[in-house]
Amino acid sequence: MTRARRTIYYGWFVVAVAFLVMFVNYGVRGTQTIFVKEVTEDLGIGRGAVSLPFLVCIMIYALLAPLTGRLVDRYGPRWVMTGGALVSGLGLWMCSRAGSLPALVFWFGVVFGFGGNGIGLVPSNTSVAMWFRRRLGTALGVATVGIGVGTMVLPRLTGLVQSHWGWRGAFQFLGYVAFALAVPAAVLLRGGTPGECEGEEPGAGGVGPVGRGKREGAAFDVRAGENGFGTPVRGGGEAKVTSGGLPPRAVDGDTGDEGPCDGGDAPRGLTLREALRTSSFWLLFWGFVLIVVALYGVQFHQVPYATDRGIEREWALWSVTLFGATSILGRFFFGWLSDRTREKKAALYPSVAFLFLGLAILMLVRNTWSLMLFAAVFGFGFAAYGPVIPAVCAEVFGKANMGAIFGAVTTGGALGGAAGPYLTGFIFDHAGSYTGAWIMAMACVAVSAVLFARVRILWREPE
Numbered sequence: 001m002t003r004a005r006r007t008i009y010y011g012w013f014v015v016a017v018a019f020l021v022m023f024v025n026y027g028v029r030g031t032q033t034i035f036v037k038e039v040t041e042d043l044g045i046g047r048g049a050v051s052l053p054f055l056v057c058i059m060i061y062a063l064l065a066p067l068t069g070r071l072v073d074r075y076g077p078r079w080v081m082t083g084g085a086l087v088s089g090l091g092l093w094m095c096s097r098a099g100s101l102p103a104l105v106f107w108f109g110v111v112f113g114f115g116g117n118g119i120g121l122v123p124s125n126t127s128v129a130m131w132f133r134r135r136l137g138t139a140l141g142v143a144t145v146g147i148g149v150g151t152m153v154l155p156r157l158t159g160l161v162q163s164h165w166g167w168r169g170a171f172q173f174l175g176y177v178a179f180a181l182a183v184p185a186a187v188l189l190r191g192g193t194p195g196e197c198e199g200e201e202p203g204a205g206g207v208g209p210v211g212r213g214k215r216e217g218a219a220f221d222v223r224a225g226e227n228g229f230g231t232p233v234r235g236g237g238e239a240k241v242t243s244g245g246l247p248p249r250a251v252d253g254d255t256g257d258e259g260p261c262d263g264g265d266a267p268r269g270l271t272l273r274e275a276l277r278t279s280s281f282w283l284l285f286w287g288f289v290l291i292v293v294a295l296y297g298v299q300f301h302q303v304p305y306a307t308d309r310g311i312e313r314e315w316a317l318w319s320v321t322l323f324g325a326t327s328i329l330g331r332f333f334f335g336w337l338s339d340r341t342r343e344k345k346a347a348l349y350p351s352v353a354f355l356f357l358g359l360a361i362l363m364l365v366r367n368t369w370s371l372m373l374f375a376a377v378f379g380f381g382f383a384a385y386g387p388v389i390p391a392v393c394a395e396v397f398g399k400a401n402m403g404a405i406f407g408a409v410t411t412g413g414a415l416g417g418a419a420g421p422y423l424t425g426f427i428f429d430h431a432g433s434y435t436g437a438w439i440m441a442m443a444c445v446a447v448s449a450v451l452f453a454r455v456r457i458l459w460r461e462p463e
Contacts, residue, residue: 269398
């Protein structure tokens with residue numbers, strides 16, 4: 001038994017916890033579409049107003065994401081995730097007691113928004129990224145499958161609870177789910193950061209602890225030397241950093257496998273301040289803003305749009321389940337693809353085609369089968385951004401400050417997530433249909449693809 005356990009690389013336990021974390025966080029977000037009509041009728045508000053709790057939640061997430069990333073970089077994910085699960089559970093449970101829109105904004109928007117930072121993309125994907133190199137895209141793909149499974153399972157289960165006990169009972173159920181998440185986060189995750197942990201890589205001998213080390217030098221413009229790693233020199237333009245002429249690290253013998261605790265150098269790369277001075281950061285940031293405006297605008301209003309088109313609510317709920325199911329396949333596919341493309345951002349391009357096709361089908365939805373076709377196509381394309389964006393961050397900026405940099409980029413995604421549902425609801429309230437909102441979504445997808453294409457790699461890990 002001991003020998004069998006020693007063969008399991010610890011990084012996969014990190015992936016498992018990240019899976020559960022994103023199952024809960026994004027599953028909860030996915031359930032909000034099923035509450036829209038009942039909450040608007042119960043509280044007497046419009047569809048723009050009913051998205052305000054979600055807007056505030058994502059804004060809180062946006063503001064705190066960089067801080068959360070710094071906490072994970074410094075202290076590790078264990079207590080960040082455990083605390084996040086407990087606070088999230090409190091906020092969700094108390095939503096069941098909300099008697100007005102301001103109360104719902106406070107408990108879901110502020111409290112769950114605060115706790116959701118601890119169980120969001122930043123701590124989970126940062127933790128996974130610190131334990132993997134060669135198979136980073138695959139590991140992130142497996143972890144972010146939790147988003148797809150959560151989107152597939154939680155709305156369905158919550159809808160069943162809602163059908164018996166109403167939206168208030170459904171929020172209590174979500175609170176209990178979030179509370180339960182604190183257990184695996186506290187038990188399976190180690191304290192400290194990867195650089196402070198002892199681990200054993202698959203197929204390798206025992207390894208000792210490695211300090212995080214200090215990143216040498218400031219931002220450099222690197223011109224590659226004959227050794228292939230480059231020599232740091234001062235220069236203009238965007239800051240570029242490579243390994244400064246250091247030899248490549250031995251990883252898992254000659255197999256090229258994973259692990260930060262390998263007795264070699266600690267992860268290195270740009271600092272957050274250096275990243276903020278580059279155009280690549282802002283291209284990635286604004287590209288993420290725009291794509292999430294489209295993704296969340298569609299996801300939040302999927303069920304009310306379907307029922308407005310005369311489709312039964314039960315089938316509308318099944319479309320959410322199908323959306324989550326195909327996104328699971330998409331996360332595996334796009335994570336795998338990002339490990340096999342010359343630059344990881346190239347894995348985003350096929351998703352743009354799926355999103356465009358999905359939006360075109362959405363505008364033509366007239367019956368159940370067309371709704372299901374939309375959910376399958378759009379869900380698959382939707383899946384790319386969970387595993388690929390953090391992988392792009394690690395590739396472009398390095399991993400030394402992955403939490404802080406990815407947290408800052410995630411702020412862009414959070415801003416888009418806050419704006420998307422509200423803008424979509426606002427357009428519906430004033431135009432009486434969603435057509436203008438879907439055209440806006442298509443424009444956001446197109447512009448984001450152009451911005452992502454212009455991102456340049458500023459850091460090279462040694463091969």
